Structures are given as structure tokens and as C-alpha cells.
Amino acid sequence: MSSKIDHKAVAALLHGQGCANILKTVLDNREISSVSTEPLINTILDSFSLALSSLNSPNPPPHHQFSSQNMARPQKSSKKKICGIEGLDNYRDDSPSPPPDDGFTWRKxxxxxxxxxxxxxxxxxxxxxxxxxxNATKRVQMIQDSPPVYRTTYLYGTTYM
DNA sequence: TGAATTTGACCGCC
DNA sequence: GGCGGTCAAATTCA
Structure with a gap:
């Protein structure tokens, strides 16, 4: 049981770390004028809040991006072909660019x-x-062209076969 | 040559 | 039947 919580906390922390790296890159490149840093900062803070909440309580906190409530079809995505999953969580992040490194190594x-x-x-x-x-997966979709906005949806699934 | 990506097909849910 | 998600073979690249 606690391992599931730890996994979620670690995933959230890694996500926050990745966003921090993106923020650093943005700041290094002086892209502040073209890229808003506020969503990144909010995402980092949310990641830490999520991690702490996962450690303190098995129930996820109410969250503006914690998307059970904002996902268009959450039931479908959580049911599809993901067998034996408990605690499947969604985490959505809208960014001006797809995250190059968010702490995980992803394979398309x-x-x-x-x-x-x-x-x-x-x-x-x-x-x-x-x-x-x-079973962590993520979906990246451009939702707006100019300025470019990429919606990244993370699904942290832990299997117990 | 191995790893990563692409892409068409298949599966299950609504 | 339509749609989204996943699989797996084919292709590309380092």
C-alpha cells in the first residue's frame, strides 16, 4: 500500500523537477518575454503539493490540474486495456513547449x-x-498553434499483478 | 546492428 | 459504428 503512495509521490517530485529544469532553461535563454513562466511555477508547486499529499494521505488532494474533473473522458482512459491498475492518476500540464526532460525517459x-x-x-x-x-504514460497534444500550447497528460499507473 | 520512431491494424468502450 | 488507446511490424537513424 505505502509503496503505491511512494511511487505517486516520487512521480510527482520527478515531474516537478522536470518543470524546474524547463524553467531554468527558459530563464537561461531569456525567453521570459515569449514564454510565460507562471504556469511552470504553478506546476512545480502543485507537484510538491501532490507529493506531500500522497505521503500524508492516500487520497489525492483537490487540484486544479488534477484532472479527474477536467478530463473530457476520464472513465474511458482509465478503463482501456490497463488491467490490474490501482490508483491510476492523471496529471495535466499545458505548456508553451513540450517538456524535453521531465524526469522520465519516454518512448513514443x-x-x-x-x-x-x-x-x-x-x-x-x-x-x-x-x-x-x-505503467506511467503520457500524451502530448498541441491544442493551440499561435502561441503554441502543448497539453501533456500524465497517467501514473502502478500495477499489482 | 541495435535502438527508437513511425504507422497501419486491432481492440474495447460508448 | 465511431472513436480513442495500444500493439507490433516496418522503417529510420546513429
């Missing part, structure tokens, strides 16, 4: 044109999913 396994969107959605899976017994 699919790309689809979404009916309700003009842009294609890319599907990534943790490259070490088997080693870490993790």
Missing part, C-alpha cells in the same frame, strides 16, 4: 489524429516501465 509508442482536435496526439510510455513496474 503511438500517434493519432483526434477527431475533436486539429492536431495529432502523441502517446509515450516510460522507457523503463518493466524495470520499474510502472
Amino acid at each position: 509508442y503511438g500517434q493519432k489524429t483526434i477527431k475533436t482536435s486539429l492536431y495529432q496526439r502523441c502517446y509515450y510510455r516510460c522507457a523503463y516501465a518493466k524495470d520499474q513496474n510502472s
